[in-house]
Amino acid sequence: MSPRRAIPSIDRLLERPALVAAIIRHGREAVTDATRRAADAWRAGASAAPDETSDRIGAWIEARAAAELDARIAPSLRAVINATGVVIHTNLGRAPLAAEAIAHVGRIAAGYTNLEYDLDAGARGRRQIHGERLLCRLTGAEAALVVNNNAAAALVTLAALAAGREVIVSRGELVEIGGGFRVPDILAQSGATLREVGTTNRTRSADYAAAISDRTALILRVHPSNFRIEGFTERPDLADLAAIAHRFHLPLVEDLGSGWIGLEPPLPSLAHESSVVDSLQAGSDIVTFSGDKLLGGPQTGIVVGRRDLVSAIGRHPLVRAVRADKLAYAALEATLALWAKSPSRGAIPVFDMLTAPVAVVAARAARLIDYLKGGAALTCRLERGASTPGGGSAPEAAIPTALVTVTTPHHSAAALHERLRQATPPVVARISDDHVVLDLRTVRDADVEALALAVRSAAAARSED
Ligand SMILES: *Cc1c(COP(=O)(O)O)cnc(C)c1O
Numbered sequence: 001m002s003p004r005r006a007i008p009s010i011d012r013l014l015e016r017p018a019l020v021a022a023i024i025r026h027g028r029e030a031v032t033d034a035t036r037r038a039a040d041a042w043r044a045g046a047s048a049a050p051d052e053t054s055d056r057i058g059a060w061i062e063a064r065a066a067a068e069l070d071a072r073i074a075p076s077l078r079a080v081i082n083a084t085g086v087v088i089h090t091n092l093g094r095a096p097l098a099a100e101a102i103a104h105v106g107r108i109a110a111g112y113t114n115l116e117y118d119l120d121a122g123a124r125g126r127r128q129i130h131g132e133r134l135l136c137r138l139t140g141a142e143a144a145l146v147v148n149n150n151a152a153a154a155l156v157t158l159a160a161l162a163a164g165r166e167v168i169v170s171r172g173e174l175v176e177i178g179g180g181f182r183v184p185d186i187l188a189q190s191g192a193t194l195r196e197v198g199t200t201n202r203t204r205s206a207d208y209a210a211a212i213s214d215r216t217a218l219i220l221r222v223h224p225s226n227f228r229i230e231g232f233t234e235r236p237d238l239a240d241l242a243a244i245a246h247r248f249h250l251p252l253v254e255d256l257g258s259g260w261i262g263l264e265p266p267l268p269s270l271a272h273e274s275s276v277v278d279s280l281q282a283g284s285d286i287v288t289f290s291g292d293k294l295l296g297g298p299q300t301g302i303v304v305g306r307r308d309l310v311s312a313i314g315r316h317p318l319v320r321a322v323r324a325d326k327l328a329y330a331a332l333e334a335t336l337a338l339w340a341k342s343p344s345r346g347a348i349p350v351f352d353m354l355t356a357p358v359a360v361v362a363a364r365a366a367r368l369i370d371y372l373k374g375g376a377a378l379t380c381r382l383e384r385g386a387s388t389p390g391g392g393s394a395p396e397a398a399i400p401t402a403l404v405t406v407t408t409p410h411h412s413a414a415a416l417h418e419r420l421r422q423a424t425p426p427v428v429a430r431i432s433d434d435h436v437v438l439d440l441r442t443v444r445d446a447d448v449e450a451l452a453l454a455v456r457s458a459a460a461a462r463s464e465d
Contacts (some may be wrong), residue, residue, distance in 0.1 A: 006054045010035055016064040025071050026388050037347030038064040060164050081454070082448050085401055085439025088258075088391025090179065092428060094292040094299070094445075096349040101297065101334040115326045128314050130329040131302075138261055141287075141304035145314050147334060150290040151181050152322035154255050155190055155286055155428065160316035161162060161309065162217035162304045163191035170203035170235060171196050171223040182323040192217060198235075199405070204237040205244055206355065219245045219259035221254040223274065238274075242283025251285040251309055254363060258391055259289030259302065261339060267390060269354055269399040272293070276304065277397055285309055291328070293391035296350030297335035298328045317364035354399065354443055355435045360403035364440040364448060369404060371452030376461045377406045387441040405435040408459040419458035427454045 013019060013035050014028075019294045022031045039063040080091050097105070116126030116431060128145055135144035148155050158167060167187055174196065176182045187194045191237075195216070197207040205286075219241060236244075238254070245252040262275025273294075279287045286309050291300030301322075303313055313319070324332075338344045345351045365382050372380050383405055386398035408416060420427040420436065429438050443451055 005122060006052065007039055007061075008058045010039070011037070013061055013065075014056060016062040018062050020096055021464050022066050022069050025073070025099035028148065029066065031069065033063060034065040034068045037246070038062075038068065039361045043120060044122040045329075048329065057212040078426065080426040080428055081135060081451050083427055083440070083451065085385070085387035085441050086155070086390035087387065088293050088389060091256070091441075094391060095296045096289075097298065097331055098335055098338055098348045100347060101331040104334035105330045107249060108326055113326055115329070117210075127323065127329075129318075131332050131336065134333060134340065135302060138336060138339055139280060139287075139304050141280055141310075143305065143307040145303040145310050145366055146291070146324045147301045147303070147319060148322040148324055148328075150255070150257060150259075150288055150298055150301040151186065152318075153288040153303045154186055156316050156318045156322060157253060157286055157303055157313050158187060158190035158192050159218075159252070159318050160313040161286075164214070165192060165217035166195040166215045167217055168195045168197055168211050168219045168221065168268060168304075169193045170206055170207075171208070172196045172198060172200050172233070172235060173204055173220075174453075175222060175224055179201055181253075183220075202234040204234060205240050208236070209244050212244075212250070216248070216250055218251045218253050221252065221448060223255060223257045238279060238282035238284065245285075246283065251306070252283060253286040254279045254284040256287050256289045257290065260294045260391075264430035267354060269397050273389075273397065280305065286313075288414060290391070291332055291335075294350060294354075294389065295335065295339075296329035296348040300324050300328050300332050304361050349444075353387075355443065358384075358400045359404060363404040363439045364443065364445060365438075367448050368377055368438070368440065368443075368452055368455075371449060372406075377409055378456070381405050383437075385437070385439065387439055399441065401439055401441040404438045404440065405432075405463075406438065406459065407435055410459065410461040417456055423458050424426055425450060425454065427451060428456075 010032060014031065019031055019035060041064060042057060042061055065367050080092060088094050114125065115124050115130070116127045131146045132144045135141065144257070145242055149155060169183065174183050184194055195211050197203055197211045198458065221238065221241060242252045246328060256274065256276060256279055259273045260270055260273045260311035262277035276287050276289060284305065286303060289295070289300060289304055291297040335348060338348050346355070362382065369380050369382060372378060381404070384405045385401050385403040387401040388399070389397050406416065407413070413418065413434050414435050416436050417429055417431055420429055430434050431437065438451070
């Protein structure tokens with residue numbers, strides 16, 4: 001029998017189990033169309049063997065049509081393995097959440113909550129109270145407010161405290177953080193006027209003092225985040241800046257971005273990172289930072305500081321437009337509770353990745369190499385290197401780490417990297433000296449085996465696909 005004739009009819013094909021199930025999910029018309037396309041593909045030679053039985057052809061068409069239909073409703077947002085060694089990787093969704101945070105999100109997401117309901121009064125309550133007690137306890141601030149992200153925190157702070165007046169900023173801090181967050185643009189959107197002082201590399205206390213007038217609303221300090229100017233530089237101590245601001249009864253606001261809480265003793269990798277606690281102690285009246293950078297929580301923007309100022313910010317109408325949702329509050333409160341006790345901090349993935357000794361990372365790398373042994377033609381080597389905290393934290397900070405470099409005769413480093421990105425789950429790595437480099441500091445123990453499988457299939461020759 002010629003293969004052409006061996007194709008079952010569309011009606012017969014639609015009786016196959018996967019397509020019957022697909023009709024329930026996608027409707028008869030869509031499944032019929034997909035089945036026709038799969039049958040056409042078979043006729044066009046998409047499957048090689050010429051003397052297939054009718055049943056095997058039917059199975060091939062069934063699988064192909066079902067896969068096409070499933071791909072249509074597959075989520076675009078997927079879990080990936082971060083083998084870059086950048087702990088807070090904005091493109092990869094920043095902080096993975098702690099198991100405790102995920103569990104609390106699960107409980108809150110599944111039912112009703114007291115999000116805006118005061119259980120004592122039996123009446124409408126305020127969303128803004130959530131997270132505040134824990135944030136104040138951790139940072140020593142009088143008051144706190146949580147919004148959607150730190151860009152929003154900076155925007156509402158400036159809108160509430162400085163619209164229609166001037167904000168003094170050093171020219172050395174008029175930075176773009178990335179993702180389109182530019183300090184001058186946020187200032188313009190808030191309705192405040194930028195008053196630049198100093199130069200790109202040097203700004204002195206006297207420059208700030210000379211710029212203060214009756215139009216001044218506040219002094220803004222911005223964490224330089226993702227870059228550092230080396231050499232002939234100067235900027236006043238935060239405490240000096242606070243003294244100037246307070247002499248003129250102006251608030252000092254710091255946009256700290258990375259949100260390092262500040263611990264005693266400090267972490268070696270973050271010894272030079274300015275912390276929220278330091279900033280408040282040095283005299284900042286308001287500090288804003290992200291919840292999903294070094295805090296290791298959900299995407300949120302956090303405002304902490306003086307009670308009267310936080311209240312004024314909380315009353316600004318823009319806050320309604322950038323409010324945090326209940327899932328973010330749930331994840332944030334659970335993460336903050338872990339920070340509150342030093343033995344539980346290791347349960348915060350970001351903290352764990354920042355502090356894991358290199359020997360722990362090397363053991364993980366050795367496990368990966370074990371899994372890779374004896375597989376496809378593949379050379380891998382264990383090497384030492386450096387991970388980075390990322391996320392706008394100290395750009396020069398480096399954490400010693402263990403790397404696995406992978407090479408294969410079948411693919412160039414760039415091609416292997418691309419095939420890794422197409423794997424399931426996708427793997428994002430980096431390329432250095434013409435090798436694909438996997439940094440195990442940012443790979444969870446539970447993902448090592450999946451990573452090995454992805455590397456093996458990506459490294460295989462094309463015909464073995
Ligand atoms: C990251 C960062 C921001 C932006 O914070 P998002 O939470 O991404 O909105 C703003 N300012 C500084 C200094 C930052 O580092």
